[in-house]
Amino acid sequence: MKINVERMKYPRYVMLISLLSLAAVSQAQPVVRITVKTGPYTRYRTPVSLDISAFPGRTYILYAVNGRERKEVPCQPEPGVVPRLWWQLEDEVPAGATKQYELQVQSQETPSTVPPPVITLQDEQGSLTIQNRSRPVLRYHHATVYPPAGVDSAFRRSGFIHPAWSPQGKVLTGIHPKDHYHHFGIWNPWTDTEFEGKTVDFWNIAKKTGTVRFVEFISRTQGAVWGGFRALQAHVVSGDKEKTALREVWDIRAYQGEGMQTWDFISVLNCAGESPVTLRHYRYGGGFGFRGHPDWNNENSAIVTSAGKTRRNADSTYMRWFKVAGTSGEGKAGMLVLVAPDNFNFPQPIRVWPEKDLGGQVFINISPTKDRPWTLYYGNEYTQKYRIVVFDEDISLEKAEALWNDYAHPPEMTVSVK
Structure with missing residues (x-):
């Protein structure tokens, strides 16, 4: 029996790519966009927190976003009936300002993603x-x-x-x-x-x-x-x-x-x-x-x-x-x-x-x-x-x-x- 190898190659690659894509999707974690408005008051290294019960994970990485610039911000999860993620605004943020953040949620914890305690x-x-x-x-x-x-x-x-x-x-x-x-x-x-x-x-x-x-x-x-x-x-x-x-x-x-x-x-x-x-x-x-x-x-x-x-x-x-x-x-x-x-x-x-x-x-x-x-x-x-x-x-x-x-x-x- 003669098998057409050329005709079988492509479907195998399609299947492999499809399986990898499916695995990637299944492991994908949401990117959470957070907007903080100071309102009518100046903020002084203000502690803020977010309910993260809808975003379960092992590690959380928070970035302050300013246009195309992204800067990692120290953050800290707090377990509980309603788990929360804590971070602080900058030393002084004026009234009427808007701060943008992106939160990445990871299912695994690695030493490089766990900040040391201050x-x-x-x-x-x-x-x-x-x-x-x-x-x-x-x-x-x-x-x-x-x-x-x-x-x-x-x-x-x-x-x-x-x-x-x-x-x-x-x-x-x-x-x-x-x-x-x-x-x-x-x-x-x-x-x-x-x-x-x-x-x-x-x-x-x-x-x-x-x-x-x-x-x-x-x-x-x-x-x-x-x-x-x-x-x-x-x-x-x-x-x-x-x-x-x-x-x-x-x-x-x-x-x-x-x-x-x-x-x-x-x-x-x-x-x-x-x-x-x-x-x-x-x-x-x-x-x-x-x-x-x-x-x-x-x-x-x-x-x-x-x-x-x-x-x-x-x-x-x-x-x-x-x-x-x-x-x-x-x-x-x-x-x-x-x-x-x-x-x-x-x-x-x-x-x-x-x-x-x-x-x-x-x-x-x-x-x-x-x-x-x-x-x-x-x-x-x-x-x-x-x-x-x-x-x-x-x-x-x-x-x-x-x-x-x-x-x-x-x-x-x-x-x-x-």
């Missing part, structure tokens, strides 16, 4: 330190810290931040000052609360009616865009038999970048059991508490709020942000705290020690229940969000207001797939 964690001696390019940002204490020798051990606690550092490494916070041994850098226990018919004070721990303790880490993350942790804390009622009244999750994440350092402080509260907890109207407690560096006083530090109030008249007023800066032996540095507009009782009331109190030492507390009670019920979550911007020397009031607008009014994002 925000890293160091866990040692009962504390977890977040670092930005090896520079410390903040330290969270998950082990119990005891007061100085000779002081009542009732002043022990875990679950707080100290130190918080400026970008150049200047310490901003203080702990266990002689005038208030129950002050712990950055912390947020509630003061006058009602639980199962009892009055419980989680703030003034020397009363021995309640305290707050670290329970466990839910997650710890290092990344090219952000790094941090989620920690479960228990608000414990003291007595012959201890009982947890509230569970709280701290979600703390710091973002990469030079110059001003940005990190987020998010508190999520829920009742530990079916009994509600009432956070009574009281002049301080909860929210966001800050004890300043022990060197700071009324002569070398200053406080101002979004309402233009200072240490002389800020107490019991309402604000969207506050700024504090002071000079220690390390130099001048400070912190800007931005309040999310969907927080309870926004704009939130603030507690500020007057200039002449305790030698001018600095204590500030954003206290959501300073003018009204707040009852928390079983089965619900109660979230308070704050963005912290730390700096060396000082920043202007105009910059502080611009940073709050950037935080409170996120950029607009649209997505298409090609």
Whole structure:
């Protein structure tokens, strides 16, 4: 039997090409086009994120597109019920600008496509330190810290931040000052609360009616865009038999970048059991508490709020942000705290020690229940969000207001797939 080889060649090549094309199509991943509009506000290295549940993959590569130019941008996936991809806008993007991006989704992960972490964690001696390019940002204490020798051990606690550092490494916070041994850098226990018919004070721990303790880490993350942790804390009622009244999750994440350092402080509260907890109207407690560096006083530090109030008249007023800066032996540095507009009782009331109190030492507390009670019920979550911007020397009031607008009014994002 004679076989016509020439006539068989072409169909075989057609079949091979068709099979290769089919394989390529089956492995093809979508290219996602993303448009970000800054709107009426200037953006300052703003963190943005995209829901990527419709674009599953092992590796994500993001490019900033400007005409024919494409520049890779560090990005970071965050797993979860709704997975997200995070990145940051450039250092400063003016109002009214439009930024274009392309996202490539790959089904496989290779070492060359996984960027090294910039925000890293160091866990040692009962504390977890977040670092930005090896520079410390903040330290969270998950082990119990005891007061100085000779002081009542009732002043022990875990679950707080100290130190918080400026970008150049200047310490901003203080702990266990002689005038208030129950002050712990950055912390947020509630003061006058009602639980199962009892009055419980989680703030003034020397009363021995309640305290707050670290329970466990839910997650710890290092990344090219952000790094941090989620920690479960228990608000414990003291007595012959201890009982947890509230569970709280701290979600703390710091973002990469030079110059001003940005990190987020998010508190999520829920009742530990079916009994509600009432956070009574009281002049301080909860929210966001800050004890300043022990060197700071009324002569070398200053406080101002979004309402233009200072240490002389800020107490019991309402604000969207506050700024504090002071000079220690390390130099001048400070912190800007931005309040999310969907927080309870926004704009939130603030507690500020007057200039002449305790030698001018600095204590500030954003206290959501300073003018009204707040009852928390079983089965619900109660979230308070704050963005912290730390700096060396000082920043202007105009910059502080611009940073709050950037935080409170996120950029607009649209997505298409090609």
